[in-house]
Amino acid sequence: MLKTRFTEEFGVEHPIVQGGMMFVGRAELAAAVSNGGGLGIITALTQPTPADLAAEIERCKSLTDKPFGVNLTLTLSINPPPFAEYRQVIIDSGVKIVETAGSDPTKHVEHFKEHGLKVIHKCTSVWHALKAERIGVDAVSIDGFECAGHPGEDDIPGLVLVPAAADALTIPFVASGGFADGRGLAAALSLGADGINMGTRFMCTEESPIHDDIKRLIVDASERDTRLIMRQLRNSMRVAKNSISEEVVDILDKGGRFKDIKDLVAGVRGRKVYEYGDPELGIWTVGLVQGLIHDIPAAGDLVRRISTEAEEKLLGLVRNVVVDRVAAVRA
């Protein structure tokens, strides 16, 4: 069993988190991950209203008696969702873990902490991770350049970001972006993380609510089949390579503004991809790690498999590198 500061402090069996995922992080998936011994997370803003979120949390409770969390992504927009109301629903629901992400979480963290919730803050740089530590979060999830969604603007891959975070932080943290199997978990632990957070890998599980054709497309895709869009706007997003993401890149390369791509990147179009299984209907998020995904297992089996593989990998390294070498020296 892999015990880390994260498993101990968050009361989970395996150091594996299913990160917040717009349109994907629903009760069935979160419960399946938690039942498998990981930490499943419902994505608050996938629910159209705070009342819908309350109902979704109740549904998740009916599917698992293990700890699960709720992601609150603090997007900056002209018409922001009623964050304070979503926050209150999370507090009132009795959920004990919340994952914040996006812009400055200070105000929300204060409220969550007042009510005894544990907060994991997702960020993409050591600087932001340290700021989160200072405002009192319990753990950080740090996303490398490989990740699906928003990798930030620093372009630091996990191989540097994870040990840099380990050197700087005193609170537990999970490495995120580019993880899909036991090798990845073993590597993250070796680099100093207390666990891993995965998004793309959990899209391809039985309980993930996206269309089967999209799951199969991810299994068939390679690590080269993503595109970074909106770099010019300093709001980079890693998404699937398709005609729409190419068009967005092209428009901005030619000097276009956000208003020129607004309709192409609309979330409502991305949701249709997952609903109807047509990858060309909009922009949809996926990470480089799709190149390492080869099956569509049950989420709980995946969590156990990754944990077991990582343990075997780490033990194997000790056996091969240390024990065998010592034996060779002694012989």
Ligand SMILES: Cc1cc2nc3c(=O)[nH]c(=O)nc-3n(C[C@H](O)[C@H](O)[C@H](O)COP(=O)(O)O)c2cc1C
């Ligand atoms: C379909 C999808 C939707 C996502 N939506 C969100 C979101 O709403 N909020 C958030 O904080 N992260 C979101 N993420 C990022 C994940 O939580 C996680 O940080 C990221 O997927 C890790 O990289 P990986 O895909 O390589 O595992 C999303 C990821 C995916 C794949």
